[in-house]
Amino acid sequence: MDGSETTRAQVPGTAAFSKFVAVLQIIADAPEELGMAELVARARMPRATVYRIVAALRAEGFLGEADRLVLGPRLISLASQSWAKFDLRALAKDDIQHLRDITGETVHLAVPSDIAMVYIDKLESPQAVRMTSRVGTRVMLHASSVGKAYLAALPDEERAALLSRLKLPRMTPQTITRRKDLEEALKRAQLQGYAVDGEETEPGIQCLGAAILNRSGRPVGAMSISVPKYRFDPAAEARYPELVMACAARISAHYALTQGPAAD
Structure with missing residues (x-):
């Protein structure tokens, strides 16, 4: 993410805060x-602005000390407290x-965040070649299997409104960059019950994702392999598409029992 990527409306009087958040998100x-x-x-x-922001973030413990541009202990502590309370993750x-163990492949759990998806959990493959993602990574809706699965499960009007806000940047040579092609991919996801990321976010990585639904059938997140x-x-x-869909269906069932339509 860079300073121009988001299209979120800015609240008057919060320009300075938005710059701090943008720098944190990039790191x-x-x-x-x-x-x-x-x-x-x-x-x-x-x-000079970036240097002042970095200095202030370090002073508050949001970035590491010395010259390293890494998330600091205070921010990690806050995030850990949040994840511990996150019902969907639990x-x-x-x-x-179970899906990671029976396939030996990396599994992600993600939730929507404005025009992207954010990984809230990741179980790493025990095998040698792995993904570079981590908990907290934002992935584009149009270029990820979790994003496309989430989009495909939205009501038509909401999906159209969200699609109209997407810029469809190219992440790899395989990324979908035309709205017509994305809409066709979403139709396939609806028919199949799962979405595909064919090296669209990370070269050499194939992902299959399925939406997680609440009791009323609205998507609240997605998971992928x-x-x-x-x-x-x-x-x-x-083999993997059925396993992914079954995993998402089980999570949806658990979520529906505990959260119900209140997540609307």
Whole structure:
């Protein structure tokens, strides 16, 4: 994410706060530790402004000390308290662990966040090749299996309104960048019961995702399995979709029993 990516409406009087949040988000989203020069370039703010923001975030414990641009202990503590209270994450824990264990592949749990999805849990594959994602990573709705699964499960009017806000940036050579193509992919997801990310977010990684629904059938999140392309053989291609859909259905059933339509 850079300073121009979000289309969220800004509340009057919060411009300075929004800059702090933007800098934090860039650091959190980066797959590798950033240097100050790269942070300034991605933030698209004056260098002096970025330096002041970083200094203030370090003083409050939101960034690490010294010269490292990493999330700090205070922010991690706040996040840990939030995750501990997150009902969907707790409800899904056993089901996504079962899926990870029987496939040996990475499993993600995600929730919507404005025009993106955020991973709230990740169970890593025990095998050698893994994904670079982590809890807290934001992925684009149009380029991820969790995003497309969530979009496909939305009511028509809500989906159309959300699609109208998406810019469809290219993440890899395989990313869908035309609305017509995205709508066709969402129709396939609706018919199949799962969505596909064919190396659209991360080269060499194939993902299958399914929506998690509340009692009234509204999507509250999505989960996915991520497989290196060389391990996504015909046997996996035939077996994994049913496993993903079954996992999402179990989580949905648990969620419906405890949350019900109150999540609308």
